[in-house]
Amino acid sequence: MSTRRNFLKNSAIISAALSVPASLKCNTASPQTAKGEAFILSTWNHGIPANEAAWKIVGEGGKAIDAVEAGVRVVESDPKSTSVGLGGVPDRDGNVTLDACIMDETGNAGSVCFLQHIENPISVARKVMDDTPHVMLAGDGALKFALDNGFVKKNLLTAESKKAWQEWAVKSKYKPIINSENHDTIGLLAMDKNGDLSGACTTSGLGYKMYGRVGDSPIIGAGLFVDNEVGAATATGMGELMMKTLGSFLVVELMRQGATAQQACEEAVMRIIKKLDYKDLQVGYLAIDKAGNMGAYAIQPGFNYALMKGGKNELIDAVSYLK
Numbered sequence: 001m002s003t004r005r006n007f008l009k010n011s012a013i014i015s016a017a018l019s020v021p022a023s024l025k026c027n028t029a030s031p032q033t034a035k036g037e038a039f040i041l042s043t044w045n046h047g048i049p050a051n052e053a054a055w056k057i058v059g060e061g062g063k064a065i066d067a068v069e070a071g072v073r074v075v076e077s078d079p080k081s082t083s084v085g086l087g088g089v090p091d092r093d094g095n096v097t098l099d100a101c102i103m104d105e106t107g108n109a110g111s112v113c114f115l116q117h118i119e120n121p122i123s124v125a126r127k128v129m130d131d132t133p134h135v136m137l138a139g140d141g142a143l144k145f146a147l148d149n150g151f152v153k154k155n156l157l158t159a160e161s162k163k164a165w166q167e168w169a170v171k172s173k174y175k176p177i178i179n180s181e182n183h184d185t186i187g188l189l190a191m192d193k194n195g196d197l198s199g200a201c202t203t204s205g206l207g208y209k210m211y212g213r214v215g216d217s218p219i220i221g222a223g224l225f226v227d228n229e230v231g232a233a234t235a236t237g238m239g240e241l242m243m244k245t246l247g248s249f250l251v252v253e254l255m256r257q258g259a260t261a262q263q264a265c266e267e268a269v270m271r272i273i274k275k276l277d278y279k280d281l282q283v284g285y286l287a288i289d290k291a292g293n294m295g296a297y298a299i300q301p302g303f304n305y306a307l308m309k310g311g312k313n314e315l316i317d318a319v320s321y322l323k
């Protein structure tokens, strides 16, 4: 292909990527990180303690992959966080089934889905990534792998979650409506002092879901994607919408074609708005690029995220399509 044809092709791709409607472009602060500065971004208010744990690693010069795992483990082990790990809202039959994935700066990835009885699915996903030739293990296979590798079997249905489920079961109305109040996967992205990116994403999924339902969080490219040359993205909200648009991969690809992290998050939300029924449903994206710029955007108001840099950890409200 001639140089001119290459140029025209690349220009077309970049302008398509940047065709975010002007009305949607916003002036969200996108602080650029100084070279050598670590940086952590995570979903929702439980991102604050997760960032603290992750910072203990990257702040001391440790690797982003170790930081993202350590960060989300805190939320998985918190019984009060009812959408992740221990104490997670069960499915309609009372089973707590967990999804998680992790991805490092080399493009290596590990994932578990429909995993029961293990408090820290992110560490099982890490083990799949580090010690097997595979990316994803599911259900009983994931549980067997975890137990074979020293993870401890545990009842994850806390008394509080059981009581709430039993109250729900009286009417057992099954209408998956997700908004900012009832669903909050943790997705955590980190850049270490070496400038390397990694991410982790973990959830108990949609409350009172059908037995066997798996969401976006363990799907590489839907709930999480990392490309160390370009950037990283993660998602929260109604997983079916991110799965149908492969949202986190889309965000990273848009950045590769020239969109800013903010534009990429906005365009990924717009794909959902244009093609899918999003009424009453929430989706939120977070992204960071290789230069340390960040983006955040959601369908509904109410999505917030925790940003930690320079040792300062703060909760910020994301801008949204609906006001």
Ligand code: GLY
Residues within 6 Å of the ligand: 185, 203, 204, 205, 206, 214, 215, 216, 217, 235, 236, 237, 238, 239, 240
């Ligand atoms: N975003 C998590 C889920 O839909 O399961």
